[in-house]
Amino acid sequence: MGFDWSILSTPNYWPNMIHILTPALGETLYMVIVSTILAYIIGVPLGVILVISSQEHILPNPWVERTLGTVVNIFRSAPFIILLVFLIPFTRKIVGTSIGTTAAIVPLVISSAPFVARMVESSLKEVPYGVIEAALSMGASPWQIIRKVLLPEATASLILGFAITTISVIGYTAMAGAVGGGGLGALAIDYGYNRFRTDIMLITVALLVLIVQGIQSIGTVFARKLANH
Template sequence: MDNFIDLLLPPFLETIYMVFASTLASLLIGFPLGILLVITEKNGIWQKPKLNYILGTIVNVSRSFPFIILMILVFPISKLIVGTTIGTTASIVPLSIAACPFVARVIESSLKEVDKGIVESVSAMGASVPEIVFKVLIPEAMPSLVLGTTLTIINLISYSAMAGAIGGGGLGDLAIRYGFYRFQTDVMIASVILIILLVQTVQLTGNKVAKIVNKK
């Protein structure tokens, strides 16, 4: 039993590390991008149709790549940043790149749910664009933003499992190496159970935080 735990624990921690780091990186890039997609659209609070079109096109093209193909394509970038294309840290680069356009669309969708009447009222009172964004749009959309971030984390857990197929480490790598190549079904089942538990924990936590924020 101890050997089994010793086998599962390192990949489990690797998965958490990959997901945490890539979530942080994708939010740092995707969140501002999502805001720009909202405020620069036609009839937005900072209308820039051409910029909005360019950003929207970049996001749509980025989202079109299957993750496995994207991971292979960004091997040179991973090598440039972390010095290698294989391993847990190297996987953070393609994970972050894959999640950025997803985050941007999630943020955009959440912010668009805010009542336009509130935005127009605040704008009529002379509020600046940053004030509208940080004092109206984000606070009003907070429950939806929390749920969107939760969805992002769950997607990254799934991506991290796929990264294991080409040497990315984590539970996906463990399941393939032991469950598939060595026919150790118990290891594969245990890996899948851990991934399911991780997803459930993230989802329940996200739902609870969204409710708390919504009450406030």
């Protein structure tokens, strides 16, 4: 038997829907914001090291570049759902539990940080080396080049990368809901799929699409403004 869509017009339908959607949306936003911030705290330095340690850059070190690149690739290539399960013992040691929104942040960060590192690396490599050479000729230190040349010159690309990373994290949070991570993913599975509520699944998907579209649009607008300056 299909879903009875006539219940959408019942008086208490939307108040009840908002009642169950609000906490789930809050959990998703909590996971996305905290995970993205922590992933960038870890990923940005990793991306910078990958760039400056590459051949013919300001601090070339093939051993560091290859070793760090291998570690980043290993975690980046691991499917998130597998990493989520694999990290359950580690997550339990860090936060005391492997279930819930806070617990989901641990694998989200570990999975997202390598992605951030590669996004940052790609953005920084877009900076013309002639600009770096000019800074070197004026006696700038490696730290000054990173802070005053590489990062400012790549700001527009970094913002687009931030939007892409955040969207990826949103997708990861939906998968985290499958194993007790909470959020809109858990709502879609527990209330929508398991209880055959097509309406809940569609509304959940629509919310996620709106969030993704909003983040992408904001990132694109800011990146264009900075690129034109």
